[in-house]
Amino acid sequence: MHEELAREALGHVDALYKLARYLTGRETDAEDLVQETYARAVAGAAGFTAGTNLKAWLFRILRNTFISMYRHRRASPEVSGVDITDAAATEEWLRDDMELDRLRKLVAEEIEAALMSLSEDARTVVLLDLEDLSEVEMAAVLECPVGTVKSRLARARAALRRRLRDYAK
Amino acid sequence: MSEPHDERAIDVALTEALHRLPHRPAPARLVRRVERVLAPAPPAPSPGWRWHWPRVLVPTLAAAAAVALATPVVVYQYNAATRAASATMITEAIGDHLRIVQAQRPLEIESGDGHRVRPWFEGRLEFSPVLPFAGDNDVPLRGGALAWFLDRKAAAFVYGLRLHTVTLFVFRPEGLPWPTAGWQRAGAREVYRAGERGYTVILWRAHGLGYALVSDADPREVVQLASRFGGA
Numbered sequence: 001m002h003e004e005l006a007r008e009a010l011g012h013v014d015a016l017y018k019l020a021r022y023l024t025g026r027e028t029d030a031e032d033l034v035q036e037t038y039a040r041a042v043a044g045a046a047g048f049t050a051g052t053n054l055k056a057w058l059f060r061i062l063r064n065t066f067i068s069m070y071r072h073r074r075a076s077p078e079v080s081g082v083d084i085t086d087a088a089a090t091e092e093w094l095r096d097d098m099e100l101d102r103l104r105k106l107v108a109e110e111i112e113a114a115l116m117s118l119s120e121d122a123r124t125v126v127l128l129d130l131e132d133l134s135e136v137e138m139a140a141v142l143e144c145p146v147g148t149v150k151s152r153l154a155r156a157r158a159a160l161r162r163r164l165r166d167y168a169k
Numbered sequence: 170m171s172e173p174h175d176e177r178a179i180d181v182a183l184t185e186a187l188h189r190l191p192h193r194p195a196p197a198r199l200v201r202r203v204e205r206v207l208a209p210a211p212p213a214p215s216p217g218w219r220w221h222w223p224r225v226l227v228p229t230l231a232a233a234a235a236v237a238l239a240t241p242v243v244v245y246q247y248n249a250a251t252r253a254a255s256a257t258m259i260t261e262a263i264g265d266h267l268r269i270v271q272a273q274r275p276l277e278i279e280s281g282d283g284h285r286v287r288p289w290f291e292g293r294l295e296f297s298p299v300l301p302f303a304g305d306n307d308v309p310l311r312g313g314a315l316a317w318f319l320d321r322k323a324a325a326f327v328y329g330l331r332l333h334t335v336t337l338f339v340f341r342p343e344g345l346p347w348p349t350a351g352w353q354r355a356g357a358r359e360v361y362r363a364g365e366r367g368y369t370v371i372l373w374r375a376h377g378l379g380y381a382l383v384s385d386a387d388p389r390e391v392v393q394l395a396s397r398f399g400g401a
Contacts, residue, residue, distance in 0.1 A: 006207040013203055017195035031199045032315065032322075038206045039320050100175070103182040108191045115190070130187055157183060164186070 001045040005054070009041060012055045015131060016062055022115065022123050023066050036069065037062040056137040063124060063141060099161070106164060114163035122156035129153055198268070205261075206320050257346050258381070259363045261319050262370045266336045266383035269314060269325055276312035276327060286313045290324050298324035298339040299376045301399040308335065308394060318381070319345065330394070333386040337398060342379030347372070360395065364388060371395045 001009070016037060020030035040061050041048075048057050115123055128138050138153075139146045195203075269275045278289040283303035290298050293315055304310030308328050316325040316338060323340035352359040361372040369391040371382045382398060384391050 001207060003209070010200075010203060010207060013195045013200055017199065018193070021193065027196075031196065031202070032317075034195065034199060035202045035206060035317060036322075038203050042206060042320075100179055100182050103179065103186050106186050106189070108189045111186050112190055115187075126187065130184075157180070161179075161183060164183075 001042045005045065005048070006042075008054055009038065009058060012058055015055060016058055019059065019062060019124070019127050020066070022127055023063075023120055025116065033062065033066055033069070036065050040065060053133065053137050055131065056133050056141055059128065059131070059133075060141045060143070099165075103161075103164065111164070114160055114166075117163050118156060118159055121152065122159055125149065125152045126156050126160060202317060256363075257319070258348070258372060259365055259370045262338060262372075262381040262383045263365060263368045265316050265318060265323075265325070265338060265381075266334070266368065269316065269327060269336055270334050275314060277314040279312040281310045281312075283310055286310060286326065289313060290315075294322055294324060296341055296378065298326075299378060300326060300339075301337075301375075301380070302328075302397050304328055308397070318379075330384065330386050330390065333384055335382065335384040335386065335391070335394065338381040338383070340379050340381075342374050342377070345379060347374075347379075358399075362392065373399075375399060 013034065016034050017030055020033040020037075021027065024030045024033055037058060041058055044061070048054065115126065118126070125138070125142065128141060133141065135146050135149050139149045142149060142152075144152075278286055280286050281304060283300050287298065287300045290313065302308075302310075308330050311327045311329055313327065314325045316323045318338050318340040321340055323338045326337040326339070328335040328337070348361045352361050358373055358375060363370050363372075368383060368385050369388040371380075371391065373380050373395075380398070382391065382395050384394070386394075
């Protein structure tokens with residue numbers, strides 16, 4: 001990998017580690033996942049298109065590495081798909097006028113716990129959305145159409161709001 | 170029912186809440202690991218030799234004189250590159266050993282039974298590590314853990330030797346900066362032995378895998394131990 005590209009790639013280590021932690025749930029696994037991501041990036045550096053978003057490219061490698069190395073170990077029923085549950089049942093709460101205040105009072109640990117209760121796919125799309133990636137870039141990371149990204153993100157955020165209800169009361 | 174603008178406000182509040190997630194930067198040890206992965210590969214010495222030879226074969230007296238002057242320099246550079254490359258592996262082996270010794274939970278599987286420890290690595294590595302020594306009363310096997318050796322995953326088998334820790338790293342050997350000189354014939358195979366900072370490191374290759382045995386025990390004991398591991 002070119003020295004300048006390597007330097008820029010190293011600058012994204014915190015963002016990659018953050019996503020890796022929320023995907024694996026374990027610090028040691030997250031560290032291994034990040035290192036493996038960089039190893040694969042170095043090996044496949046020729047596949048990176050200059051001028052495109054390096055962080056998005058690294059996120060894509062990380063996600064694929066996670067799927068190939070870690071996801072198969074899990075037996076969790078949450079691992080596939082975005083949480084599509086009880087939308088109608090919670091519709092009333094979602095429109096509760098008090099929700100805004102509740103959201104503002106949440107502390108970091110509560111938000112983290114709610115996020116971890118989501119499926120891996122939902123967690124991924126929510127976290128990627130925080131990384132200032134465009135929808136096109138997120139679609140490239142998730143390897144799906146832009147429209148799918150939009151719907152996944154909307155469902156994931158709605159699911160997160162439902163989870164946060166429990167912490168906000 | 171709330172107005173549409175409330176939905177937007179809630180959406181913003183949710184994003185703000187997500188930005189309050191605990192900030193946990195990558196640990197320094199991870200940054201160092203990543204830096205090693207991103208570091209340029211050490212220069213391979215052999216191509217340099219081949220690259221320069223055509224020039225020194227020019228059949229003139231002046232070229233012959235140039236060869237006579239340049240050869241010691243080239244040899245020096247070649248040896249320096251070799252030493253630097255092998256030092257990388259020695260330093261890495263000691264660093265990895267220290268990470269295991271200093272870790273609060275150094276072992277991912279704790280068992281003195283090699284038949285339990287070795288299978289634990291199945292599915293966790295891209296190769297099947299060979300456990301050359303299952304331990305005994307003097308050098309009991311304590312367990313194993315996943316480790317990184319330079320740019321690749323490795324199996325770490327950890328033993329006790331009185332109060333010393335002995336670590337055997339097993340990894341894929343291809344593409345590593347193995348020493349190109351200084352190997353010693355020891356029994357059925359060749360080993361490379363080095364000492365640094367009070368640690369003894371013994372490298373060897375067998376069964377299509379690479380091995381690095383590391384300990385701060387007496388160097389003679391480590392050498393004797395290596396023979397029981399099949400490395401001497």
